[in-house]
Amino acid sequence: MIRTRALACGFLIAALALGAVAAAAVRAAVPASKAGGTPGSDDRAVMVEALPDGSRRVAHVQGATVVPARPLRVASIGWTDEVLALGITPVAAVGDGRRGFPEHLAERLTSTALVELGAGGPDLGALIAARPDVIVAAWYWQSSYERLARIAPTVVLQPAQQHWRLRLRDLAAVLDRNAECTAALEHLDGVLAECGQRIRERLAGRSIALLRVFAREYRLYGGKSWSGPLLYRDLGLREPACVKELGGKEVGRLSTEGVARLDADTLLLMTEEGLATSFQVRDRLRTHPVWQAMPAGHAGGIHEVPDLLMRGGILAREHSARLLAEALAP
Amino acid sequence: MIPLAAAGLLLVLLASVWLGPTPIDPSTALLGLIGQAPPGTDALLIAEVRIPRTLVAALVGAGMGVAGSVMRTLARNPLAGPDLLGLNAGATAALAITVVLAPHLGNGVLALVSMAGGAAGVAGVLLLARLVPGGSAPDRLVVIGAAAAAVIGSLTTTLVYAVGMQNDLLFWLVGGLGTVSRSDVLLLAVLVAAGLVASLSVARDLDAAGLGEEVATSLGVDRTRLRVVAGVAVLLSAGGALAVAGPVPFVGLLAPAIAAGMGGARLHAHLAASALIGAFAVVAADTAGRLVTTPDEKPPGLFLAFAGGLWLVIAVHRRLGRGAA
Numbered sequence: 001m002i003r004t005r006a007l008a009c010g011f012l013i014a015a016l017a018l019g020a021v022a023a024a025a026v027r028a029a030v031p032a033s034k035a036g037g038t039p040g041s042d043d044r045a046v047m048v049e050a051l052p053d054g055s056r057r058v059a060h061v062q063g064a065t066v067v068p069a070r071p072l073r074v075a076s077i078g079w080t081d082e083v084l085a086l087g088i089t090p091v092a093a094v095g096d097g098r099r100g101f102p103e104h105l106a107e108r109l110t111s112t113a114l115v116e117l118g119a120g121g122p123d124l125g126a127l128i129a130a131r132p133d134v135i136v137a138a139w140y141w142q143s144s145y146e147r148l149a150r151i152a153p154t155v156v157l158q159p160a161q162q163h164w165r166l167r168l169r170d171l172a173a174v175l176d177r178n179a180e181c182t183a184a185l186e187h188l189d190g191v192l193a194e195c196g197q198r199i200r201e202r203l204a205g206r207s208i209a210l211l212r213v214f215a216r217e218y219r220l221y222g223g224k225s226w227s228g229p230l231l232y233r234d235l236g237l238r239e240p241a242c243v244k245e246l247g248g249k250e251v252g253r254l255s256t257e258g259v260a261r262l263d264a265d266t267l268l269l270m271t272e273e274g275l276a277t278s279f280q281v282r283d284r285l286r287t288h289p290v291w292q293a294m295p296a297g298h299a300g301g302i303h304e305v306p307d308l309l310m311r312g313g314i315l316a317r318e319h320s321a322r323l324l325a326e327a328l329a330p
Numbered sequence: 331m332i333p334l335a336a337a338g339l340l341l342v343l344l345a346s347v348w349l350g351p352t353p354i355d356p357s358t359a360l361l362g363l364i365g366q367a368p369p370g371t372d373a374l375l376i377a378e379v380r381i382p383r384t385l386v387a388a389l390v391g392a393g394m395g396v397a398g399s400v401m402r403t404l405a406r407n408p409l410a411g412p413d414l415l416g417l418n419a420g421a422t423a424a425l426a427i428t429v430v431l432a433p434h435l436g437n438g439v440l441a442l443v444s445m446a447g448g449a450a451g452v453a454g455v456l457l458l459a460r461l462v463p464g465g466s467a468p469d470r471l472v473v474i475g476a477a478a479a480a481v482i483g484s485l486t487t488t489l490v491y492a493v494g495m496q497n498d499l500l501f502w503l504v505g506g507l508g509t510v511s512r513s514d515v516l517l518l519a520v521l522v523a524a525g526l527v528a529s530l531s532v533a534r535d536l537d538a539a540g541l542g543e544e545v546a547t548s549l550g551v552d553r554t555r556l557r558v559v560a561g562v563a564v565l566l567s568a569g570g571a572l573a574v575a576g577p578v579p580f581v582g583l584l585a586p587a588i589a590a591g592m593g594g595a596r597l598h599a600h601l602a603a604s605a606l607i608g609a610f611a612v613v614a615a616d617t618a619g620r621l622v623t624t625p626d627e628k629p630p631g632l633f634l635a636f637a638g639g640l641w642l643v644i645a646v647h648r649r650l651g652r653g654a655a
Contacts, residue, residue, distance in 0.1 A: 094574055215433065215503040216509050216576075220625070245625060255508030257379045260371070260627045261352055272498070284511065289378045293371050 013316025041139070041158040043238045046170045058174050062145045069178040071133035075152065077115070077122055078159070081313025083170055084108055092130035094122055096315040104308060104319045127151050131154070136171060139266050145279075159312055161226055168314060184314060195325040196235035198215040202259040203327035206241035206265035206301070210309065211254075213271050213281045220262070222246035227309045230317055240264040258292035266328065267296035268305045303327045331592035332546040332599060333635055335606035339388070340612055345560075346384040346617040347376060351624045353585075354654050386510040387616040387630070388609040389518035391581055394524060395608025397568035399584030400560050400595050401590065401599050405538045407468040408590065409645070411583035412448070414475040415529050416578070418449015419482035424517030426502040429491050437517055437574055443480040449561070506629040507578025507616050516575045525567030525607065532559045533597040540597070579631050580638020581608045587645065611637070 011176045040046040040060040049060040054069040061161055075092040076083045077209045084091050084105060096102045097126040101109045113130045121144035127135070132152045137145070139158035149156040155174050160167045165185060172181030212219045212225050221227050228250075230237040243260050254262075271282050282304075291297045304328065309320045335409045348359040354372050361367040362376030395538055398411040405415070424447020425440060435443075455475045457463035465474055490499040529536075535556045546553065571578060583591045585608035589600050615630035615637075 016624075139467075150334055213497040216506065218509070242625065248628075252472065252625045253508075254625055255379075255620075255627050256511075257352060257375060257620075258508075258627070260375055260379060261625065281509070288511070289374055293374050328356070 011241065019177075040156065043163045043164055043166060046155070046157065046172045046173060056174075056176070058155050060155050061139060061158055062142055063155075065155050067098060067134050067153050067174055067176075069184045073131060074134040074175060075115070075127055075130055075132035075135045075179040076147070077135065077141050077253045079157070079171060080109070081106055081311070081315045082171050083136065083175070085168070085173055085188075085314035086175060087180045087184075088177070089177065090143050090198060091132055092127055102231075104311075104316060107185060121147070124148075133287075135174070136174060146184060161224065161312065162229065164229075164312060164314075173301065181229065183306070188314055188318055192234045192321050196237070198325045198329045199235060199237060203237065203266060205238060207238040207243075207263070208266040209243050209262060209264035210266065210270060210305075211259070211262065211272065212307075212310075213285065215281060218259050218285075219252055219257075220252040220258070222249050223252060224248060225250040225311055227320075230309065230320060234317065235321060246254065256285075256288065259285065262296065263292050264301075265295050266293070266301040266303070267325075267326045268309070269302055270305055270307055270309065272307070332559055332603055332606065334592075335589075335603050339606050339610045339613070342613045342617065343384055343388065345622050346387065346613050347380045350375075350380060350619055350620045351627075358487070368644040369419055376462055376572075381552060382515050382577035383507055384514045385515045386518060386574060387507055387613045389515070389522050390507070390575045390578055391533065391608035391612030392605040393518065393522040393567040394578050394581035394612070395585035395589075395604040396522070396526055396529055396601055397564045398584075399597070400536065400564050400567075400589070401582070401585040402586050402596060403540050403600075404539060404557070404640060406542075407471060408587060409472040409476070409642075410468070412564075413439070413580055413583050414472040414479065416449075416451030416455035416475055416478045416482065417448040417485075417564070417568060418572065419479035419581070420454065421445070421448035421569065422577050423447060423482050423489075423501055424450070424487045425576075426489055426499055429499065429502065430489065430495065433498070437570075439552050440480070440573040441517065441521060441570040443523070444573040445565040448565055448569055448572065451478070451482060454464055454482075458562060463611075466493060470644065503577070504629045504640070505631040506619075507575055508627055510574060516576060517603070518570045521566050521570035525563045526564075526601070528559055528563035528566060529601055530598065532563070533601065537597045539571070565629065575612075576629075578612065579635040579643070581611050581634055584608075584634075584638050584641055585611060587630065587641065612628060 012019060014217055030189060035311055038044060038061050049057045051057055051066070056067050056069070057067050061192040064144050073091045074092040075095050076087050089108065090112050092115050093101070093109060094115045100106065113126055115126045121141055123145060128151055135148050135152050135154040136172050137148060137154055137156050139156055145154060145156055157167060157170055165238060169181055169186065172178050208231060210221045210231065212221065220242065225238060231237050240263050242264060252258070270280065271279055285291055296302050297320050305323065308323065342467060347363060348354060348356055352375055358367050358372050359376060362373055365377065367373035367376055392414065401412060401415060402410045414614055421444040424443050428435065428443045429442065455478045458470050458476050458478055462470065464470055486502060490496060490503060493499070522573065535551045538549045538551050540555060568582065586600070586604045587605035588607050592603060612630055613636060615633040618633055619628040619630050
């Protein structure tokens with residue numbers, strides 16, 4: 001008994017000591033790993049320095065990389081939408097899970113090699129075969145950085161929901177496409193302004209929210225989700241109280257009662273593509289008495305939308321804005 | 331003890347109908363219970379969301395309580411509940427696999443799947459216990475069961491991440507009652523009532539079996555019949571609950587233990603008390619889960635696992651203490 005107690009005390013002391021060491025390590029590591037001050041993370045731009053031979057040195061999340069001037073053969077790991085928006089057809093790009101290239105990009109990627117993503121990261125064989133001049137990788141795959149950098153100069157950028165404009169400018173700086181970037185943003189702003197005005201005129205101040213249906217829960221997307229900035233900032237639509245209530249959260253997981261409390265005048269309803277359960281839940285929800293009691297329910301303010309709205313990217317935003325304008329203000 | 335448990339259950343039932351993310355006037359809630367609330371959103375919420383959800387929570391808890399009581403009596407082991415004999419783990423794994431293969435199945439079919447999975451889980455643990463020397467001894471049996479449950483649980487987790495359906499399969503790891511409907515009330519009422527009736531029909535034999543094999547044999551208990559009927563009772567009570575609510579940790583362990591602690595040697599009374607306490611626990615946990623954060627909800631399993639784990643530590647401490655004395 002005494003031995004056990006001594007052992008427990010020993011473990012307790014060890015736990016406290018190791019905990020203190022771990023806490024110190026975490027504190028030391030946080031600025032680097034969360035990359036608060038690192039170029040190419042959150043709202044920090046990458047730092048690009050021109051070299052005498054025309055190439056550029058890029059300081060990014062994983063370090064510094066020398067990128068050739070105006071590279072033509074670009075491989076994209078997670079930045080395909082943005083690379084296309086800058087007028088470059090990538091020589092290789094990762095797909096979208098098991099579905100190949102995302103639908104809204106597929107027709108522009110017919111000559112691009114599809115890079116499979118395995119559990120250990122992107123398929124390096126396909127990348128080598130594509131002989132890229134430069135690889136741009138999303139931060140999710142930073143663990144593959146060492147291997148990628150052996151294939152071609154690799155720049156890692158952290159996707160930024162709020163600062164996607166900045167991130168596009170970063171990519172443009174890395175790929176030496178600054179003029180194309182300005183043109184792409186101007187084009188997008190034009191589309192957003194036009195669609196936004198069209199929708200705002202039709203909605204006349206009525207609020208809007210995005211609800212996604214899963215097998216056993218409903219999710220309401222907040223102002224800081226992927227779709228939030230598009231709806232409430234870019235298109236200038238009104239945020240209902242139920243979305244404001246989420247505060248800084250990206251998503252609220254709702255029960256049936258949560259759905260009954262949705263005070264949005266217009267509700268965008270998203271089902272999982274090709275998932276029978278999702279349609280079933282949607283149908284069950286639509287026949288539920290609380291549905292009729294919601295402001296959007298009895299005003300005929302419910303519109304089904306595809307999951308394109310959940311995607312980051314410049315082209316995805318443009319497609320989404322056009323799609324919403326078609327649905328809400330035909 | 332039964333009146334006490336019933337009174338406690340009544341209180342949480344009322345609280346569950348009254349409390350939630352939408353503030354409802356207590357008088358409206360009371361009137362809503364008898365269908366007399368003034369028409370409006372509150373009346374609709376009470377009738378279509380809160381009452382069905384409360385009833386499902388109560389039935390889930392009662393089902394797990396009954397299943398736990400029968401299992402521990404049959405095994406003559408206070409720790410031999412659905413958690414530690416592989417029933418919960420087996421059912422959850424079977425449900426998750428089925429949802430991947432056939433996502434459109436309704437809760438009725440899922441209840442059958444859950445029973446099959448639960449039966450397979452328990453069968454696996456009992457088989458394993460036979461293979462391990464002395465594995466049927468009460469303490470060893472639950473250790474084997476806990477180990478098997480951990481292995482089966484890891485398979486479920488692996489599946490959730492392997493098939494890339496995390497959003498839809500996460501439910502089978504945490505459970506919840508957020509989207510239950512009136513049809514679930516009916517399904518569970520039928521299954522739990524059938525389980526309770528089956529349990530009561532063998533309660534006398536179970537009582538005898540609880541006194542030891544020799545006593546049971548001398549009292550003329552047909553052991554094969556007893557095992558079959560008790561097994562069916564357990565699967566009926568717990569199967570539907572797990573299919574509708576997902577994992578419901580520790581209720582099948584905790585409710586019978588508290589019921590036993592409150593006294594009452596006869597299994598009839600024990601079953602009733604265990605059902606009431608199980609219902610109390612799940613309704614209380616579900617109500618709490620609705621209140622801690624809004625509009626997000628927390629699954630009741632969160633609170634149940636915490637309370638159950640704490641109790642298990644205390645129970646083991648007491649048991650070992652008694653053994654050493």
